[in-house]
Amino acid sequence: MSLVNQSKDESYVASESKRLPSIGVSSCLMGQPVRFDGNHKKNNLVTEYLKDKFNLVSICPEVAIGMGVPRQPIRLMQAEKNTVRALGVRDHTLDVTDELRNFAVDIAPTLATFSGYIFKKDSPSCGVFGVKLYETEGMSAKSGRGIFAEQVLRANPNMPVEEEGRLNDLELKDNFIRRVFIYHDWQSRVRQGLTCHSFEEFHRIHKFTLLAHDQHCYRQLGKYVAGCTKKELKKRSECYIAEFMNALKNIPTVDQNINVIMHIMGFLKRDLTSTDKAELVRTMNKYRVGDVSREVPLTLISHHLKNYPNQYLSSQHYLNHAMPI
Numbered sequence: 001m002s003l004v005n006q007s008k009d010e011s012y013v014a015s016e017s018k019r020l021p022s023i024g025v026s027s028c029l030m031g032q033p034v035r036f037d038g039n040h041k042k043n044n045l046v047t048e049y050l051k052d053k054f055n056l057v058s059i060c061p062e063v064a065i066g067m068g069v070p071r072q073p074i075r076l077m078q079a080e081k082n083t084v085r086a087l088g089v090r091d092h093t094l095d096v097t098d099e100l101r102n103f104a105v106d107i108a109p110t111l112a113t114f115s116g117y118i119f120k121k122d123s124p125s126c127g128v129f130g131v132k133l134y135e136t137e138g139m140s141a142k143s144g145r146g147i148f149a150e151q152v153l154r155a156n157p158n159m160p161v162e163e164e165g166r167l168n169d170l171e172l173k174d175n176f177i178r179r180v181f182i183y184h185d186w187q188s189r190v191r192q193g194l195t196c197h198s199f200e201e202f203h204r205i206h207k208f209t210l211l212a213h214d215q216h217c218y219r220q221l222g223k224y225v226a227g228c229t230k231k232e233l234k235k236r237s238e239c240y241i242a243e244f245m246n247a248l249k250n251i252p253t254v255d256q257n258i259n260v261i262m263h264i265m266g267f268l269k270r271d272l273t274s275t276d277k278a279e280l281v282r283t284m285n286k287y288r289v290g291d292v293s294r295e296v297p298l299t300l301i302s303h304h305l306k307n308y309p310n311q312y313l314s315s316q317h318y319l320n321h322a323m324p325i
């Protein structure tokens, strides 16, 4: 699905026909020849690996505001009063800052349906981290953020975002996918009309994930859920999801994952035989020294849950292998 040829004032609603989380993707990463020089920057991880997990919606803001292909390249320039402008590299009178911002505002209803976004790095429109910001002619002393990306992030502060380069890191990639699915769960509950019950359920099924990512948040966030009334729901849930999604940016360490696995073992201590426990500890030690992945002890626990059903544990997203963790 593409917004490449979307005019600025066309309203657009992302299709949910595939019932997968929708994520925005910079069009050039999808292999579309929309860059200033007519080329693309196809990213196989996005086009091959992620295409079955998500409904990918491609967006090229520069084409969408009518810059055409090929076009004069732009770059970020420091302007008056500490502002940043997107100006033509050859012709500084070309200033597309407002158009890029306005395009993000125009498609805000679509962006709000996204559960994540993958941006092209280094782009003065789409880059998120460390885009070159020029102070004077030919000198880039600072780093900034692409104009379109900045507006998208400001309007959707809880939405998981990544740049394609960072997704080559296995842990960052897995964490991005996990965050997208969890945020999608939250958005679905909000779309259906969040209730105190669905709020509490969200907290309950993501508790171990939260514990793995951030122990402090794990202890603190329960306060928003406990005793929540209908009157307080909006305010409490907005504070909650902001802190929750922020906590999920932390990548769990091996020790943090082991802490969660030990926690899970505590729930099964009366059911597991001493042989079961010894095997689980052995597997956990193999995970600790890097001989096996985290999925190995988790698979063993899932196996035990078939023999010793435990509804609370089975509902945990952390143990749910259907999720791409």
Ligand code: SF4
Pocket: 026, 027, 028, 029, 034, 035, 036, 059, 060, 061, 062, 063, 120, 123, 125, 126
């Ligand atoms: S980085 Fe963004 S603006 Fe540039 S070609 Fe890719 S999608 Fe278009």
